[in-house]
Amino acid sequence: MTTRPTIAGIATGTPDGGVAIVRLSGPGCAAIGAALCRSLPAPRTAALRSIALGDGEREHGLVVWMPGPGSFTGEDVLELHVHAGARNVAAVLDAVLDAGATAAGPGDFSRRAFENGRLDLAEAEGLAAIVGAQTDEALRQARRLAGGELTRQVEAVRERVVDLQAEIEANLDFPEDVDAADVRRWARETAALHGEVEQWLRRFEAGRRARERARIVLAGPPNAGKSSLFNALLGQARALVADVPGTTRDYVDAPLTVGPYAATLVDTAGLREGADAIERAGVALSEDQLAGADVVVWVEAADEPDAPVPAALAQRHVVHVETKRDRHRRREGWLGIALPPEGAPPVGLDALREALAQWFRADGDGAWIGLQRHRQRAEDAAVALVQAQARMVDASALELAAFSVSVAAARLAEITGRGAAGPVGAEVLDRIFARFCIGK
């Protein structure tokens, strides 16, 4: 009775690989498979079949038949493992389309998996993140997202939020059947839930640092040895170094690896007043770099007086470094760097690397993937929980507190993409009737 189309697409097969997989999903899989291959193998076993192509030719390949709903998409799925090569794969795909399938668009298979409840939104985003991962840490986090780790935690907290909502709603709708409003306990529970969401937000931030290519900006007064430090961190002479103040005019950047983390290291012009027009332009660029920095390594030389600190530094994570310690020592608590004669690595560089790695690790426990969408929903939920708690002083604003709690529950449901639709109040009423004896 359903006319939902069967989709087909090339699931994998790089041009220089040996095998490509043409994948189909939908109710027509069995019929198309039978038409092209004469018979289908037993479910979930691979078997060699001769596949009829349009022009009377035949292709030999492994065929895997995975009837729904236990498949990736939740529908019948058929895979044809055929010889790679653009022309051959196109011929197989043509035969499949001629037999009644529709060409799949980008993300169509994942979309069907989502619609059929085999995958929730966060898990689907995890799959996309796996494909797009550019660092090992990003891949690790994406796998956990696709594996449902975020979904499970969000769902656990959302459960508690909806339980709280059910208690409050029961009190609003059935005051004669349930105990008196326990506003204090509800306020405590709301605060605890808010704490959970705030904890996620911190882990999201840690995850973002670990995953994304952070900008580490070297800045400080002229002739402090920033470019020497830049080259030393990179292990190559990338920036021009001279013992003349104002040598660096433009900024220079290069990729840097800090343990397992990827970063971009930026060397900037020394910050000072005056000098010529070109150097002033360089200083302006440095200030832009400071504004966009994740970490600022603020460098001053041990044999120079304290330099004025730019205002932009107040909002940044700053690692203080004193160079030329081989000549002098002025600033307590700063990381010291001594530049030995040409060729040998500077003393104190490992301590600086460790300080940078510490920033990446942030709060330490569980760097977590929180895509921007997840972060926004979690922030909204946190705000709604704060508002709810503020209204839980006595029962007089309970219906407004209930509104805020429901907003929090809705935002959490949006992270997983489930549970927001359906009859109004049904989920809460189900919980009320399961838990309370209603019926005056």
Place this chain on the structure above:
Amino acid sequence: MTRPIVIVVGAGHAGLEAAFAARRVGAHVRVVTGRLDTIGQTPCNPSVGGIAKGHLVKEIDALGGLMGRAADACAIHGRVLNRSKGPAVQATRLQVDKAKYGAYVTAALTSAEGIDIVEGLVAAIVLSGRRATGVRLADGRVVDGDAVVVTTGTFLGGILHTGADKTPGGRVGEAPATGLSQHLAELGFALRRLKTGTPPRLDGRTIDWDRMEPQPTEDPVPRFGWADDVPPPPPLLPQVDCALTWTNPRTHEIIEAHLSESPMYSGQITGRGPRYCPSVEDKVVRFAHRDRHQVFVEPEGLDTHSVYPNGISTSLPARVQAAFVATIEGLEHATMLRPGYAVEYDAVDARALDHRLHAKDYDNLAFAGQVNGTSGYEEAGAQGLVAGANAALALLGRAPLRVGRDEGYLGVLVDDLVTQGCDEPYRMFTSRAEYRILLREDNADVRLGPIAHACGLIDDARAQANARRLDATMKEADAQAKGRETDAAPHIRLRAQAHRTYEGYVDKLRAEVARLRGDGGADLPLPVDLDYDALAGLSTEAAQRLTAVRPSTTGQAARIPGITPAAVATLWAHARRLQRERAATG
């Protein structure tokens, strides 16, 4: 011009409101009822209103209906529930003298000009093609008309159960409508078997009132009508006290020992009962950890000794009922006037109806009240008003009466019914209303008065009274905001306070609901004949659920049980495409 004729089948709460609404809009009305002496009965609890239900009564009143006025005229006890909470969830509940209530509404019906009453049992709808043109009675007579509103309550295939005794009937002593049930099935309406119940009635003279906690009426007695109504509210009857007592472990022991004799547990009853109004058998079984359940002891009238023990609805055999009642403090020596019973009945799957409560597949055929699967006088009355008014409006070629979910509980009720149907008897709760803080008792006239006036449900004098009341309220709100003392009437002060309490939340609420609906904030129309199976991007399950309802808008689609946000997004995209195509061609 001859007036079109609307036939109303049944004269319960739905039938009465349907008849008066159709009449006020301008139709001639024929009410067909099984017995003239049981018009407007209150066969279950003696109260009208309560949380979310009081809201419905205020809305019925704002739409020119009967229920609020009848309850005000017959109240013998009244309270405002949720006093400690915000005005949006405060609700009026009046207990009425049942005999006086029945007499009041009977007098209203029989004295109404333009309403005829026919005594008889309806067996079939008379159709001309797919248009309803009358009803055929069990004795073969035919009542002619132009539209039919079916409000048969629990009478469709009704069976009363007390212990192992089964009696066909819709209420005690009244025959059921078995033929009509089968006839509706033949017309293609899906029927559901539902169940509800009622407690035994006790003789008030044999109750030891001093041993129970008294529940006095409030002073002043709350009312559904405003003091400045046109015409003013009816005078008050004398007030009585109710009382509160509790079941105890001995009560529960007796019930448990005889569970197998309850038709609910013996398998004799197959219909689904409401979770919010369980029988005392259910309470004892499902909440076994509780050693007591409350029982509100409510007199049923001033001139009767009959008392309604609210909270112990049961279908156990009469002798078991007598035994467990005697274990309850204050009821040890109470005489049972009549045993409690359960009633099983057929309800129409309301997903076959549109938002006017008219059948999608027939013309001029509407259904309202318990027959649509609801429970409660208030839910029934509200539907009757919608179905009756719309029957007349359609015949007169005028725009339908449609109340949105953001305009009234009445809108929530109708939309929920036609979107969800029901697996259990449906009762209104405030948690069903996403616009709860907008839908207050105190502003029902502001929300619905203009709609009522436009449909002809209220006259000019009443509309003007509404306008004056609103004007006074806004002036008072302004004065309160400036900290200025006024001599405004108490109800105007309260309305102004409520308005100010929620004023700042209205926009936030609307934005949130639009977002929840997942439809980009716009509620787009969907064609009734849309082929969901052919719509790319919908799962098979979603397509089936949508086909069962045939929603009229994307917003309604989003409220169908089991519909996912992904399916809503797909529908919304399709609806927008249709809209653009229409704009391009039209």
